[in-house]
Amino acid sequence: MKNINSAILIAASALVAMSCNDDFLERYPTASASPPTFFKTESDFRTYTNLFYSYLPGDAAIYGESADNIVKSSVDREIAGTRLVPTTDSKWDWRPLRSINFLLNSENVKNYKDAAIRDKYVGLARFFRAYFYFEKVKIYGDVPWYNVVIEPTDEANLYKPRDPRTLIMDSVLADINFAIDHLDAAKDVERVTKWTALALKSRICLYEGTWRKYHTEFNLPDADRFLNECVAASEALMNDGPYQVYTKTTGPSGKPYQDLFATLKLDPVADEVILGRRYSGDLGLKHGLQFYITSRTQGKPGLEKRLVNSYLMADGSRFTDIPRYDTLQFYDEVQNRDPRLAQTIRTPGYTRIGEKTPVAPDFEATMTGYQPIKWMNAVTYDGNNQSIQDLLLFRFGEVLLNYAEAKAELGILTQADIDKSIRLLRDRVGMPNLDVAEANALPDPYLMAMYQNVKGDNVGVILEIRRERRIELVMENGLRWEDLMRWKEGHLLTATFQGMYFPRPGLYDLDKNGTMDVEVYSGSKPPAKGPYQIPASDLSNGTKGNILTNKNIIKTFNELRDYLWPLPVEDRTLNPNLEQNPYWN
Numbered sequence: 343m344k345n346i347n348s349a350i351l352i353a354a355s356a357l358v359a360m361s362c363n364d365d366f367l368e369r370y371p372t373a374s375a376s377p378p379t380f381f382k383t384e385s386d387f388r389t390y391t392n393l394f395y396s397y398l399p400g401d402a403a404i405y406g407e408s409a410d411n412i413v414k415s416s417v418d419r420e421i422a423g424t425r426l427v428p429t430t431d432s433k434w435d436w437r438p439l440r441s442i443n444f445l446l447n448s449e450n451v452k453n454y455k456d457a458a459i460r461d462k463y464v465g466l467a468r469f470f471r472a473y474f475y476f477e478k479v480k481i482y483g484d485v486p487w488y489n490v491v492i493e494p495t496d497e498a499n500l501y502k503p504r505d506p507r508t509l510i511m512d513s514v515l516a517d518i519n520f521a522i523d524h525l526d527a528a529k530d531v532e533r534v535t536k537w538t539a540l541a542l543k544s545r546i547c548l549y550e551g552t553w554r555k556y557h558t559e560f561n562l563p564d565a566d567r568f569l570n571e572c573v574a575a576s577e578a579l580m581n582d583g584p585y586q587v588y589t590k591t592t593g594p595s596g597k598p599y600q601d602l603f604a605t606l607k608l609d610p611v612a613d614e615v616i617l618g619r620r621y622s623g624d625l626g627l628k629h630g631l632q633f634y635i636t637s638r639t640q641g642k643p644g645l646e647k648r649l650v651n652s653y654l655m656a657d658g659s660r661f662t663d664i665p666r667y668d669t670l671q672f673y674d675e676v677q678n679r680d681p682r683l684a685q686t687i688r689t690p691g692y693t694r695i696g697e698k699t700p701v702a703p704d705f706e707a708t709m710t711g712y713q714p715i716k717w718m719n720a721v722t723y724d725g726n727n728q729s730i731q732d733l734l735l736f737r738f739g740e741v742l743l744n745y746a747e748a749k750a751e752l753g754i755l756t757q758a759d760i761d762k763s764i765r766l767l768r769d770r771v772g773m774p775n776l777d778v779a780e781a782n783a784l785p786d787p788y789l790m791a792m793y794q795n796v797k798g799d800n801v802g803v804i805l806e807i808r809r810e811r812r813i814e815l816v817m818e819n820g821l822r823w824e825d826l827m828r829w830k831e832g833h834l835l836t837a838t839f840q841g842m843y844f845p846r847p848g849l850y851d852l853d854k855n856g857t858m859d860v861e862v863y864s865g866s867k868p869p870a871k872g873p874y875q876i877p878a879s880d881l882s883n884g885t886k887g888n889i890l891t892n893k894n895i896i897k898t899f900n901e902l903r904d905y906l907w908p909l910p911v912e913d914r915t916l917n918p919n920l921e922q923n924p925y926w927n
């Protein structure tokens with residue numbers, strides 16, 4: 343098969359050359375006329391649409407978030423504020439859309455004899471088109487809308503300018519609504535169903551509604567319409583869907599929140615999982631999750647101090663209301679906290695699944711000392727690309743949070759709404775319920791200092807929902823970055839990221855088991871005594887304070903520019919009708 347020449351790029355992208363082989367899925371969505379034998383049976387539909395699942399994120403894209411939740415040994419350009427206009431960029435890749443639109447425009451599909459089967463697979467294609475465009479809009483804002491397969495002679499589409507965000511998102515809504523109406527309602531953790539489409543709609547509409555509300559500089563209408571659509575989609579899934587918060591204590595750790603991510607297979611936690619990505623040791627489908635968390639060479643991820651501070655006390659009171667909370671040492675600061683903290687990082691008494699000996703945080707593998715355990719299973723999976731955990735793409739817990747946040751942003755949230763959403767997540771870990779009246783009467787000053795754009799009568803409860811969302815969804819699908827972008831809180835990326843507090847140089851037994859785990863030293867590095875050594879100069883106050891990570895990197899965030907990404911140079915050269923995003927020229 344001929345390679346597709348780069349001169350026939352679709353309006354905002356390069357159609358990178360397709361490989362030459364005889365595989366059905368490689369041959370089908372090309373510029374050539376569709377063979378008359380395709381889409382003659384349901385098996386044809388199923389075989390072809392299997393390709394679409396490869397467009398969903400996998401591996402590190404699911405668990406490897408950064409933003410201001412997870413600190414790593416290096417700082418991504420978008421976190422540091424040093425992004426440049428790229429020559430090319432994989433994020434500006436339009437090949438998946440071509441494959442999707444090929445099915446949607448096939449005459450064989452339009453004339454298929456069984457309307458129910460036809461519409462089911464058309465619904466699946468429109469689900470993936472909605473997903474595709476949602477990802478593009480989050481990154482670039484306005485993009486060209488294509489609902490046809492672009493042919494080499496179609497100059498009008500090849501050189502099309504960007505369409506308005508309003509047109510794109512209305513088209514996305516039409517796609518996802520069709521998918522909801524026509525996809526199967528049977529529960530399936532690895533296939534897109536009606537419930538997956540509702541979960542995606544919930545996510546899309548919360549994002550778009552809050553983006554339009556907080557990004558007034560774009561003068562976008564209908565913020566409330568999208569927030570109401572989020573409420574409706576979430577309610578439909580909550581009321582009619584076959585899902586509930588996973589609360590069983592029969593998993594690897596016996597702790598339901600931790601086991602939602604520690605269980606190797608999705609099936610035991612399918613109460614909550616709407617869609618996931620499968621892995622298998624037998625099939626050689628593995629990833630590097632546990633190597634990433636336990637290795638000294640893979641970024642040394644650790645939770646950032648402000649996130650750790652955000653976890654409530656076990657009685658529901660605020661940790662940051664405790665006198666001198668910011669100078670508590672590790673052992674003391676993690677006592678009597680929201681149980682999700684000890685199910686997200688190593689705390690005193692933590693043991694690996696399948697092991698009996700408690701282990702302290704390993705500074706060889708974490709920048710901040712707050713070492714993640716979310717997604718972790720037995721030691722046998724710690725090797726490079728040896729993890730086989732199935733990974734979660736959509737889960738019921740996120741939908742509950744979307745519902746509560748959308749109602750709060752609309753100003754219509756009631757205590758009854760909290761009782762059927764956030765309360766379910768807190769009940770799982772034995773935390774007191776969120777009280778709407780109390781939250782609004784006494785907004786948390788710690789969170790108010792962080793989230794500077796929240797206004798109005800509902801400030802307190804919006805802040806508490808943001809707290810809940812950050813804690814519940816940490817290390818899941820890059821949602822924290824998306825939250826900061828839609829809330830217009832990019833300034834939080836510029837703070838110096840910090841870790842554990844140490845009051846002075848000396849030896850420290852982090853979990854108080856009698857073994858020293860860390861040595862903080864001043865001056866010249868002393869001979870190693872066994873514990874991990876930290877120079878006091880890496881602490882915030884020279885000889886004491888919090889660990890400073892990447893302390894020589896001065897981070898910036900341009901409020902006029904950095905909420906959107908720049909379009910690549912090469913694609914704007916090929917299509918001069920593509921305008922660059924504001925302040926990126």
